[in-house]
Amino acid sequence: xxxxxxxxxxxxxxxxxxxxxxxxxxxxxxxxxxxxxxxxxxxxxxxxxxxxxxxxxxxxxxxxxxxxxxxxxxxxxxxxxxxxxxxxxxxxxxxxxxxxxxxxxxxxxxxxxxxxxxxxxxxxxxxxxxxxxxxxxxxxxxxxxxxxxxxxxxxxxxxxxxxxxxxxxxxxxxxxxxxxxxxxxxxxxxxxxxxxxxxxxxxxxxxxxxxxxxxxxxxxxxxxxxxxxxxxxxxxxxxxxxxxxxxxxxxxxx
Numbered sequence: 001x002x003x004x005x006x007x008x009x010x011x012x013x014x015x016x017x018x019x020x021x022x023x024x025x026x027x028x029x030x031x032x033x034x035x036x037x038x039x040x041x042x043x044x045x046x047x048x049x050x051x052x053x054x055x056x057x058x059x060x061x062x063x064x065x066x067x068x069x070x071x072x073x074x075x076x077x078x079x080x081x082x083x084x085x086x087x088x089x090x091x092x093x094x095x096x097x098x099x100x101x102x103x104x105x106x107x108x109x110x111x112x113x114x115x116x117x118x119x120x121x122x123x124x125x126x127x128x129x130x131x132x133x134x135x136x137x138x139x140x141x142x143x144x145x146x147x148x149x150x151x152x153x154x155x156x157x158x159x160x161x162x163x164x165x166x167x168x169x170x171x172x173x174x175x176x177x178x179x180x181x182x183x184x185x186x187x188x189x190x191x192x193x194x195x196x197x198x199x200x201x202x203x204x205x206x207x208x209x210x211x212x213x214x215x216x217x218x219x220x221x222x223x224x225x226x227x228x229x230x231x232x233x234x235x236x237x238x239x240x241x242x243x244x245x246x247x248x249x250x251x252x253x254x
Contacts, residue, residue: 002035002119003253004112005179006137006144011157012128014149015184015213018223020125021048022239023145025228026246028081032120035074035083039064039108039133041094043087045125049077050226051086059088063111064136065097070115079231083119095132104132105172109140121253130164138168143179148200150186150193150212155203178207180252182245186212211244 007020017040024036038045039060043053053059058073063085073085098104112122124141126134138144144165148154162178169176181204187193201208213219219238222229229239 002033002116002122003143004116004122004124004141006124006126006134006141007147008124008126008134008137008144008161009146009148009158010128010130010134010161011149011153014154015147015182016128017042017044017048017125018219019145019147019182019184019213019242019245020123021045021223022219022228022230022242023246023249024049024082024121024123025079025230026242027121027249028079029230029243030246030250031081032250033081033083033118035085035115035119035122037085037108037112037122037124038087039091039137040087040125040127041089041092042127043089044223046084046086047226048223048228049079049082049084051075051077051084053086053088056086056088059086059090061088061090061094064091064094064107064133065101066107070111074115079228091127091133098132098136105135105139108136112140130160135164135168135172138165138176139172141173142175143177145179145182146204147182147184147213148196149184150190150196152192152196154196155199158203178204180249181208182211182213183208184213185215187215209245209248211241211248213241213245214238216241
């Protein structure tokens, strides 16, 4: 049975989508079958995988409201072993629609159940909020993978995220756990970075990934070409870092 992992942080600009896209690509390159599920209305993971949003017939929106199945939504990508459930701007209004629906917390879990066995890993790129769509993800997953930016406000809101995970564990999904914490936009020359790393390690004892993601131009450029950095510049610092993250991830899940 495939493992389902939410890549989540309600704070925007922390490298959440970058992590979801590049971890998926690196796991695929390591011969693991991966389904990337984009439930962020911004759809950056969809375009980051080279999929033109206007040309998608079905999206995560139709899947969540029950108009089509996951099998009908999944599309192939140009990247080894990686499939995608694309996003839609309509997801921005889906929270209001979901409130009226039966099983509104379990819609994503129910939708993904029939395809779970087809993949080694299902990665869900969550919106930068703790609304109903993210709650759907937390109810469906085994673990939550948390990217954290190495900046002053890094820990702001994290207590709320962890409180939400605990609440979901108590009410809806007793198996949910933190997969790991990934430090992004890392610059070891800055004292502030060292302080943030120390705080994060104290807060998440034993869950912080040894690999950190540096600030890297190639990593920033890759999405504009619709490519994960592994396929844009395989030997760049950003690509090598995500390859190491994939190794750590697989070791933890072996």
